Amino acid sequence: MIEPHVYQAIAAVVGPDFISDDPMVRQTYSKDGAFPGIMKRYKQDPSAIPDLVVLPASTEEVQGVVRIANRYGLKVIPISTGANMVSLCIPSEPGTISLDLKRMDKILEINEDTMTATIQPYVSFARIQAETMKRGLWNGGTPLAPGSCGLLSNIINSGTWQSSLAYGVGLRSIANLTLVLPNGDILKTGSATIPACGNFWCQGPGPDLKGIFEFCNHGGMAVIVEATMKLHPWAGGEWPQETVYNRPPLPANHRIYYVEYPDIEPMNEAMYEIAHSGIGTHLNGASNGWVTGMTQQTEELAEKRWHEGFFPRHMIYVINAGISSTRQLDHEENVLRDIVKETGGKFRDDLNEEMATWHGDAFRDGCGSRFQRRGSFSSIKLGCGHIDNHREFYERSQDIVMRHSHYMFDEETPWVYIFERGYYALFEDDTVFDQSDYEEASSARDMNIDGFVRTPKQDLLDLGYYYMEPVLTIYSPRVGPNAKHWVTQIKNVFDPNDTMNPGKLVRLEQ
């Protein structure tokens, strides 16, 4: 319950049309597709429903709202599209304001000279891509989530893109941030802090603060109101329009290759060689389960083909871009063909038609989240490390499958992202489940917990609990209690009243 004078104070900041305490409005900020949110709805937990929804339009309005919240002991959850997989934007205690950032949707600048774009938080992948691609640039990737997702929120939650081979994890894209701290102060990071320097570089004077606010801060310390992102050359020319349903053309000056392998080891060898050869923008390992789920037009067809084993069990796909010229494409193809030959792979050009959604989704995702058609999805197991961990990761996944009645969507092989020219790889095993079936959702949740608890391996960074509870998510339990102390101290510096998204980053003892 928000006191009337507090309501009036916030209404004076954002305007009466952009604040609501109506139960119907508040209800629509109380659930997402992740376990914490789903389970709260099953329990009809009232703490999941915010007390107020507020839509600021500017940095100044965000400052005004958080100052009032801080003064009156309210909590603030910033939300852009809210399509995260961790219920980050679902309240966990009374007195919460959902700070919906929809009105902060401007692309403030696209600087073709510095190859940067400055955006507000409610700018989606699709919008920035539509505008930059016209100029021969792009942001360098797209998540396996609809292009309507917020670019900035995806990145600060460690968004991962199929093009991470060339452009790295999404976080590499941030040049600098402008933040509103819980006390209403503005903090800028990077070169933008130096007068007349410009905002193209991620470092500024003194220690780099950017990392504190970007990687899984979960809106737990500040509201990001502006960010400058790096851009990359776009070789694809004008974005090609889909003329046949579900069959988008591959953008110009790009080539896509599907290569089948008989087993994981030669597949790993090929991925390692390709990554280190310097060719390509996209390199991923995919399974029959993943591919059918994402590319097939209907759920019925996807289920059928999954069970039939329509696509290979072990497959990689590679995309090469002719950024300098078509000779680059020819050269990279020759390199790829040599590697595939040496590693015993088989090109599957025949899959081009059936996987055609990939021609769009690899650059600007439209249908990639089709595998959620059953209801929702959850990563049962996530791990980061050297490519060689692939086999062991797979075996551990199989071990989890054997112990649970719920199924793993990609039982044949984990999905593999190759990052930054093979510096490391991300392995991911997922399941899908029907949210409307409590038993099924609970069973998937149990499998998820098991998947993250049984993970120890020395050289594999297990992304423990990430899809279960966001608190200290990115570190596995074996990190130990010091991680919590460290994060608590940082949170205490910037947000001593625990105003920002309490409980998501770390819960402060009051």
Add this chain to the structure above:
Amino acid sequence: MIKELEEYRHWCWNCFRDSTCKHVFTWHLKNADYDDICPTLTRYKFDAYSSQGKMGDLARAMIEGEIEWSDKLLEVIYQDPLCGACDYNCGRITEMQPTRVIQAMRAKALKDGLNPPGGFKTFLDDLREYMNPFRKHDAERINWMKGLPASLADGISGTGTKTKTLLYVGCFPLRDPSAEKMAQDAATVLIKAGVDVGILGEKERCCGNPSLRMGDVDSFHAFAKENIKMFNDMGIEKLVTICPFCYSTFKRDYPEVGEKMNFEVVHILEFTDELITQGKLKLTKPVNLNVTYHDPCHLGRISDYGISGTGAFSGIYEPPRNILNSIPGITLTEMDRNRDDSWCCGAGSWLRDGYLELAQWTADKRIEEAESTGAEALVTYCPHCEENLGEAIQRNGNKMKMYDLLDLVLQGL
């Protein structure tokens, strides 16, 4: 057909809240300024006004007994043009269609004894009393015919006509005299092409679209069954519609009523395109005009159930463009949002009768987009789109001209 709300439980729970219902389909986006696709959400911003809010949160909460009816809830579910943009976007990814759930909410509201909010209560009362949404008597259904050749008047005898092709005029000419021209143009085009066509005149009944959209499913069934029986009894083979609302209702909703339809439903733009191709309409006179075309939702993504473009069906997108390109002197420049990605004019689901301000705001946005093409005229073919967009042009003192497509065809003959 719209089912009981509880039957959509699976969809409601499984809304992934990925916001695809809010924006132009990602692959199709051309311009960051024209990314919004949901008029209500774009206007009011709170998620309650989005389809994911209505389906994934409010309908789900209603099914689970978490919420009860309130004025705000009624406002949220009725303040919606049901333009089908969310159905297209969500449908092609998850195969869900949120507007069905929203309509099921409306039906539940009426069944629970509530009245629709805003001006919709009067609208529904009038509809039940007059059997058309414009408070007019059946005898006035022929008023639009003045000045038309006698050969068409022969068809007024309704069941007396022996024609196999029936021009179903729709209720819109009853609205006001300015709406009559569209019916006159449609009839004139068919006559000039030598089509042996009849009309029902005073015997024509509303297609039932307003009842269905308001949630009065029982009344809709009554309209549908009566009309199907009448058409079958007349032995017609082809039902040609003018109003896209009627077309969508006959095409996608009637087959689900369960009565056998012994006739084909075609829209007059499809028919006209065919007549031009067959050489029965010769467009030789130049109409020098730079135009842009607005796709009515009811001719497009909601002209059938299913997902437009899948091969099972596609909206009536090419016939109007073929017609425009057949008229000498016409230059067509597309808006960024066209075909399945079209921005609703704001009159969908009779929104002007319930929430005029939202309808007008939505039309203003479309006019802005039309103007951005540099075209001097906006062409469409829907009496509701024409009313709402035409009024926006006048209200804003805009210089853009507004045409119905068959008006241009007649100019080109």
